[in-house]
Amino acid sequence: MQLKNTIQAKLDAYLKIEGITINQFAGISGVNSGTLSSIINGNRPVAVKQLDRITTGMGLPEGELYELYIDEYVVRSTPDWRRMGPFLQRCAELDKLECIRQVVRTIMDNISYAQAVFEMGEEWFAQGKRQAAALLYEGVAESEKYQHSERLALCQYRLFKIALGKDQEANLRAAMHFEYFVERLDEVDQLNALKDLANIYASLHRWNNVDVIAEAMGRKASIQYQNRYHKVSRRAVSKETGRPLCFYILYSHLLRSAVCAERGDYGQALQYVSRYSDFSWVQERTEEARQIMEQFGEWAGANTYLYRLMSGETAVLADYVEFISTREGEIITGLTKIIQAANRFGLNVDPIIECFESRVEFKEQRTRMGKRNVQVTEDQSAVLLYELSVYYLKTQRVHRGLVYLFQNLDLSVRMNSDSGIVGCVALFEQYRHLSSVEDQERYKILIGEVQKSNEKKIGSAAGNR
Known part of the structure; x- marks a missing residue:
């Protein structure tokens, strides 16, 4: 038997x-x-x-x-949560993701488990067990997809954060999917969600999206600020924002100044700079608020030089170089903009590149307020490499220009950035006739990587039909 x-x-x-x-x-x-x-x-x-x-x-x-x-x-x-809870915890500790998926798929037929599963997801998310947490959030989201609940929106927010990585197309899909749920979050979580969405759209150069989201964030934060600090009958604070409220208002102005600069409207960009460098209205008196004001004041100084430079006031270049030279966190952004100005106005910035080249490291960047958004940092690295390649190619230093172009193409492939890849291909074809046999062989290898990436996309799309 x-x-x-x-x-x-x-x-x-x-x-x-x-x-x-x-x-x-x-x-x-x-x-x-x-x-x-x-x-x-x-x-x-x-x-x-x-x-x-x-x-x-x-x-x-x-x-x-x-x-x-x-x-x-x-x-x-019949599942018993007193037994299932400890079991799921052990599955997460052992990274038994398929077991978690099987349990959640089964027990979430009963929506009464939703709160317990969600709370466990929050615990795992805070502990950094993000892939395990994603399975719980997906289970809750699926069971509540017709409920239009705040919990559903929070699940989608967490899934958006977990989904973000180096793949720009995947980041775009995650952002577009999550944007629909933002208004269902409570007013505090909305501010953090809008900030995160704006950062992702900025890294993707979706400036119209950034503008709309930044305006909404600033408007909502201003209403909360008015309710908290200026009304005679102040509303009780039931939940604190991730940062002091003043941050979201200032950051909205900074984002909108960046949008204006990308559109070439440097006069309007400077108007927004004046708004995020004015702290006369700020009521918070905490150490964190003080650091926020110092950081925005520093950004305002840097961007005032930058926008004047990009609008053609090349006389401020020396002052801008001196300003960023003592601020490690500004070097990549500053050098990128200096080279963009050089490419636009035909400036010779060789001494500036030589001065900063050894200090440029494509790694995690930090400010007084913590780590910079990873996706924004990677995008800045790609833009810098592209501008360097343009600078050297335009001045007929072809080999050096192609070295930077190939670095940018390699990074664009790893980021799954179609726009980055297209830009590199177009630039190479413009200067192909000046490239060496070795350069053309290197280009061929990189294009092979592009083709492999596209084949994976096609295969994935076919599998999802």
């Missing part, structure tokens, strides 16, 4: 094959002999700690019996 594929059957068979008594196995596993006897006889459910000890006692890898546990206590029984 074939043995049942259950935990108790596996354990019973193991004891018989090994010739071990229950009392002996109790000593090996650390599980009470009475408990073991009840488990084998099917009179007692197995707790996850007991299952782990039994698994180790049998000499099996951690989590080896988890699929059987799911079959017995989730699929074939």
